[in-house]
Amino acid sequence: MxxxxxxxxxxxxxxxxxxxxxxxxxxxxxDREHIAEELEDMGREQKLALQSLLPEILLQLLKLDYSPAQAPQGRWAEEIIELRDQAQARIDVTPSLKHHAPELFAKAWQQSRRAAEKTFALHHAAVRLPEHCPYALEQVLNPDFFPDSACD
Incomplete structure (x- = not known):
């Protein structure tokens, strides 16, 4: 074989x-050719992992910040904490992901905004979301940051 x-x-x-x-x-x-492919794939997987976490964090921040519902806020905050921990773990293991984070963040905003609009519409909540992301990347990844409206 x-x-x-x-x-x-x-x-x-x-x-x-x-x-x-x-x-x-x-x-x-x-098998150098397949080894090279696998190494490239491993790098892409790390990037994809962060790429999937950023929209989720943003979505939970939008829910926390813009939802008229009060009850689930604790659950959303817990989810933000968990997702941030996962993102930070990825960055800790692969520090070069920080260089890709701004590009991934720009894509994440549009995904999150669309998902939030759909979520709010499903719950018949008339919510007007901002066109541009109200959070900086540093805030999204900051374990201590939560929107001011979440503290009201």
Missing amino acids: TNTANYETDFLSWTQEQSALLRPGQWAQM
């Missing part, structure tokens, strides 16, 4: 085989 066939048919076995070849430096036998 060649390295390529093993990669395509049994990924776990392929990873173990490649690790066993890597440690003693048996470069010629290694």
Whole structure:
């Protein structure tokens, strides 16, 4: 069985085989092309993880800040804390994500705004959301930041 066939048919076995070849430096036998692809994919996965967390944090902030409902605010705040912890854990493990955060944040705002509009509409709440994000990236990731309206 060649390295390529093993990669395509049994990924776990392929990873173990490649690790066993890597440690003693048996470069010629290694499946370099697939290894390079996997390393690139690992980097993309870290970026995608942060990309999925930012809209969720923003959505919860919008709910907390703009929702006329009072009851679920504690749950939204708890969710913000949990999502921020997950985002910070990603950044701690992969510090270069900070360089991608502004780009991801810009995309996240539009996603969050659309999701919030739909959420409020489902609950028949007439809420007018701002066109531009009312929060800075630093606020969104700051574990101590909550909108002023949440403290009223």
